[in-house]
Amino acid sequence: MNVYGLWTDLLLGFVIAGALGAWVPDSVWSTVFLTGHGGVTEVWGALIGPLIAVISFVCSVGNIPLAAVLWRGGISFGGVIAFIFADLVILPILNIYRKYYGARVSVYLLSSRTPAMVSAGLVIGLIFNIAGAVPTKRNIIVFDHHHQLELRTRFSTSPFFSSSLVFRCASSAPAEWQCSGRWRSP
Numbered sequence: 001m002n003v004y005g006l007w008t009d010l011l012l013g014f015v016i017a018g019a020l021g022a023w024v025p026d027s028v029w030s031t032v033f034l035t036g037h038g039g040v041t042e043v044w045g046a047l048i049g050p051l052i053a054v055i056s057f058v059c060s061v062g063n064i065p066l067a068a069v070l071w072r073g074g075i076s077f078g079g080v081i082a083f084i085f086a087d088l089v090i091l092p093i094l095n096i097y098r099k100y101y102g103a104r105v106s107v108y109l110l111s112s113r114t115p116a117m118v119s120a121g122l123v124i125g126l127i128f129n130i131a132g133a134v135p136t137k138r139n140i141i142v143f144d145h146h147h148q149l150e151l152r153t154r155f156s157t158s159p160f161f162s163s164s165l166v167f168r169c170a171s172s173a174p175a176e177w178q179c180s181g182r183w184r185s186p
Contacts (some may be wrong), residue, residue, distance in 0.1 A: 005063060013062025021069040029073025042129075046080025046121035050114050053086030054094075063087050077134045078125025085117040 029035075034044045049070070058066050067080050075083070086119045087093070089110050097106040 082121025
């Protein structure tokens with residue numbers, strides 16, 4: 001997979017995460033994740049995390065924005081970890097396993113990996129809880145301050161961008177085109 005293949009996963013992840021974050025109220029997330037029930041919440045989050053991953057169709061790095069939405073909604077820390085690990089058992093990947101290895105192996109991989117993901121999520125969640133390293137802030141604000149470039153920064157970066165534009169123009173221009181923007185006559 002190359003870098004360009006990640007854009008589809010990222011875009012899909014951000015679109016799904018944005019839609020779920022905007023359209024699903026926090027009360028629904030609290031009900032789904034059994035928020036506030038102690039150990040039951042931890043176990044339930046680790047069990048439901050992979051299930052949400054399977055039905056969300058979000059692959060690779062695209063599951064991280066959705067994990068942030070689930071965290072904001074109240075899923076346990078172990079549930080977030082299990083959800084992130086579960087990108088190996090989403091429906092498109094299971095279909096690839098089925099095509100290459102057959103249905104039996106695909107079912108085996110799903111049935112063996114899911115308990116491993118749930119267990120890993122529970123263990124990591126427990127370790128982080130014991131260490132006091134689970135973040136307490138769930139209200140994630142992405143843009144709380146707008147940064148502006150200072151005048152000095154603008155002047156110091158403009159020669160770099162100008163020279164890179166000239167280099168790009170000179171190195172990748174077709175034979176018929178001159179960097180001055182005029183076309184040569186054939």
